[in-house]
Amino acid sequence: xxxxxxxxxxxxxxxxxxxxxxxxxxxxxxxxxxxxxxxxxxxxxxxxxxxxxxxxxxxxxxxxxxxxxxxxxxxxxxxxxxxxxxxxxxxxxxxxxxxxxxxxxxxxxxxxxxxxxxxxxxxxxxxxxxxxxxxxxxxxxxxxxxxxxxxxxxxxxxxxxxxxxxxxxxxxxxxxxxxxxxxxxxxxxxxxxxxxxxxxxxxxxxxxxxxxxxxxxxxxxxxxxxxxxxxxxxxxxxxxxxxxxxxxxxxxxxxxxxxxxxxxxxxxxxxxxxxxxxxxxxxxxxxxxxxxxxxxxxxxxxxxxxxxxxxxxxxxxxxxxxxxxxxxxxxxx
Amino acid sequence: xxxxxxxxxxxxxxxxxxxxxxxxxxxxxxxxxxxxxxxxxxxxxxxxxxxxxxxxxxxxxxxxxxxxxxxxxxxxxxxxxxxxxxxxxxxxxxxxxxxxxxxxxxxxxxxxxxxxxxxxxxxxxxxxxxxxxxxxxxxxxxxxxxxxxxxxxxxxxxxxxxxxxxxxxxxxxxxxxxxxxxxxxxxxxxxxxxxxxxxxxxxxxxxxxxxxxxxxxxxxxxxxxxxxxxxxxxxxxxxxxxxxxxxxxxxxxxxxxxxxxxxxxxxxxxxxxxxxxxxxxxxxxxxxxxxxxxxxxxxxxxxxxxxxxxxxxxxxxxxxxxxxxxxxxxxxx
Numbered sequence: 001x002x003x004x005x006x007x008x009x010x011x012x013x014x015x016x017x018x019x020x021x022x023x024x025x026x027x028x029x030x031x032x033x034x035x036x037x038x039x040x041x042x043x044x045x046x047x048x049x050x051x052x053x054x055x056x057x058x059x060x061x062x063x064x065x066x067x068x069x070x071x072x073x074x075x076x077x078x079x080x081x082x083x084x085x086x087x088x089x090x091x092x093x094x095x096x097x098x099x100x101x102x103x104x105x106x107x108x109x110x111x112x113x114x115x116x117x118x119x120x121x122x123x124x125x126x127x128x129x130x131x132x133x134x135x136x137x138x139x140x141x142x143x144x145x146x147x148x149x150x151x152x153x154x155x156x157x158x159x160x161x162x163x164x165x166x167x168x169x170x171x172x173x174x175x176x177x178x179x180x181x182x183x184x185x186x187x188x189x190x191x192x193x194x195x196x197x198x199x200x201x202x203x204x205x206x207x208x209x210x211x212x213x214x215x216x217x218x219x220x221x222x223x224x225x226x227x228x229x230x231x232x233x234x235x236x237x238x239x240x241x242x243x244x245x246x247x248x249x250x251x252x253x254x255x256x257x258x259x260x261x262x263x264x265x266x267x268x269x270x271x272x273x274x275x276x277x278x279x280x281x282x283x284x285x286x287x288x289x290x291x292x293x294x295x296x297x298x299x300x301x302x303x304x305x306x307x308x309x310x311x312x313x314x315x316x317x318x319x320x321x322x323x324x325x326x327x328x329x330x331x332x333x
Numbered sequence: 334x335x336x337x338x339x340x341x342x343x344x345x346x347x348x349x350x351x352x353x354x355x356x357x358x359x360x361x362x363x364x365x366x367x368x369x370x371x372x373x374x375x376x377x378x379x380x381x382x383x384x385x386x387x388x389x390x391x392x393x394x395x396x397x398x399x400x401x402x403x404x405x406x407x408x409x410x411x412x413x414x415x416x417x418x419x420x421x422x423x424x425x426x427x428x429x430x431x432x433x434x435x436x437x438x439x440x441x442x443x444x445x446x447x448x449x450x451x452x453x454x455x456x457x458x459x460x461x462x463x464x465x466x467x468x469x470x471x472x473x474x475x476x477x478x479x480x481x482x483x484x485x486x487x488x489x490x491x492x493x494x495x496x497x498x499x500x501x502x503x504x505x506x507x508x509x510x511x512x513x514x515x516x517x518x519x520x521x522x523x524x525x526x527x528x529x530x531x532x533x534x535x536x537x538x539x540x541x542x543x544x545x546x547x548x549x550x551x552x553x554x555x556x557x558x559x560x561x562x563x564x565x566x567x568x569x570x571x572x573x574x575x576x577x578x579x580x581x582x583x584x585x586x587x588x589x590x591x592x593x594x595x596x597x598x599x600x601x602x603x604x605x606x607x608x609x610x611x612x613x614x615x616x617x618x619x620x621x622x623x624x625x626x627x628x629x630x631x632x633x634x635x636x637x638x639x640x641x642x643x644x645x646x647x648x649x650x651x652x653x654x655x656x657x658x659x660x661x662x663x664x665x666x
Contacts, residue, residue, distance in 0.1 A: 132388065
């Protein structure tokens with residue numbers, strides 16, 4: 001017998017490759033536009049609109065700690081993280097399905113609060129929870145949401161369409177979720193850190209912004225949402241598009257609270273910015289002309305942070321020194 | 334503060350009611366045909382075909398025990414239980430999304446086997462896994478599948494369409510999954526119980542049978558898949574249709590191995606038959622004329638087991654005595 005490979009020896013990317021191979025034999029439906037490997041799958045149901053679908057889960061002890069979140073925020077975040085994947089495809093969310101596995105310690109009031117959070121975000125983004133399933137669990141609360149959406153075929157955004165010369169732009173600011181998590185873990189008074197703790201516990205997905213760009217004719221080439229961290233997610237875009245990237249590290253937008261939290265923790269803020277996960281900001285690549293257009297529309301909510309390069313490496317310019325950027329965002333195993 | 338309600342005090346049905354209330358405010362999309370409360374949700378994407386969607390999860394320690402299943406069968410069962418929900422709607426499966434939460438003890442080989450099982454069933458039922466997500470877990474393996482399907486508007490089957498006077502019919506035989514589970518738990522030699530242990534570990538969903546009936550013009554009124562147990566699932570149909578039911582207990586089809594396993598365990602076989610879950614057979618209600626037609630098509634694979642009544646109770650006729658049947662199939666909490 002061959003030696004067993006522990007799950008820790010295979011990262012999510014490796015596992016997805018392995019899985020894609022096993023599943024490939026059944027992949028032959030002509031209505032499929034995009035299968036495993038992007039933020040969401042895309043399939044055709046009519047000529048005018050295509051459908052997208054994504055699934056994501058929040059697992060207790062891995063993605064959240066009940067000591068410093070409440071159930072309403074947890075519900076919000078669970079749906080928002082899925083909305084972010086739909087935004088990264090350029091799509092509009094439509095329907096959600098919810099699977100809960102619930103250990104005995106959770107009360108009916110907790111679940112009502114959780115649903116209130118989900119429901120509030122669903123309403124805001126005109127999405128509807130149409131199906132659900134509830135099962136017991138012995139230990140961990142797991143909130144699993146499948147989100148469907150629809151998109152005009154011309155608007156679909158892919159990881160694989162970045163081109164050398166494109167501007168790399170991000171929405172919002174980076175590092176805040178990771179900084180907020182550190183503050184929460186150390187139980188610092190949260191009032192002076194309300195922006196970053198809220199960013200961690202209750203992130204706002206960027207669906208409205210991306211649709212505003214698309215509706216106003218901005219052509220976006222590559223797109224991904226930053227859930228694993230800038231270095232990881234940019235490397236996913238580069239790998240899928242067969243290109244590299246050069247970041248201007250000083251240009252990456254960082255919130256003052258993020259800086260202050262890093263200073264207090266004696267952490268290098270670049271660690272948060274480059275490798276912190278759960279940002280739920282969008283990273284997009286677009287021509288300089290389209291970036292200008294996007295900037296006029298989103299103002300300070302979008303920032304150019306570098307260029308797509310023909311090389312296959314990702315580097316960062318910091319004080320005129322070029323450094324290689326390793327992809328070391330959130331590892332799932 | 335009001336006293337907390339423990340999750341054990343609320344059954345899944347109560348929780349779904351509670352959730353439906355919380356979510357109702359966001360339910361207002363005209364493309365929705367059927368929301369929470371049936372085997373799957375139904376929504377419109379085109380006039381010719383409607384879409385259905387369902388989500389289900391297998392949780393370690395609740396739905397399976399790694400001591401007596403293998404990963405390939407686990408993968409098969411995970412997809413089959415979802416296929417069964419799609420069958421109960423009269424729909425044809427199309428796309429699947431898979432969320433895995435994986436504790437450290439699980440090996441990459443285990444996951445490959447799991448996917449092999451999912452892939453084999455997907456191929457057989459012309460379904461395709463188009464998306465997935467993998468996260469770590471501290472304790473339990475959770476396999477969560479969302480399955481989409483499509484159905485001609487005229488073919489949609491609902492829980493709420495049973496009518497007084499309808500024949501109640503079931504596919505296959507009942508009680509086998511529960512009997513198989515008991516045998517597995519007691520680790521009896523499985524060769525003499527291969528039918529019932531296989532029925533528990535690797536059930537065959539009835540998608541082909543239901544579509545054969547619909548394609549040949551059989552009109553089915555109410556329909557549900559038996560996942561919680563006959564008594565529970567029949568009561569779901571009766572409640573949704575505002576009717577009652579009278580079962581002929583002697584007519585319920587039972588496999589000889591089921592009988593033998595019950596005898597050996599000194600259990601009343603009726604307990605397995607009426608209240609055993611995870612059957613993945615279909616319960617349907619249809620006029621006597623349509624039942625005859627169905628019988629000609631499916632032969633011994635479909636059996637009449639009673640009648641829908643105008644009353645609101647569910648009773649069973651056993652040796653000319655009428656007994657009240659309590660709904661006590663599988664409770665999730």
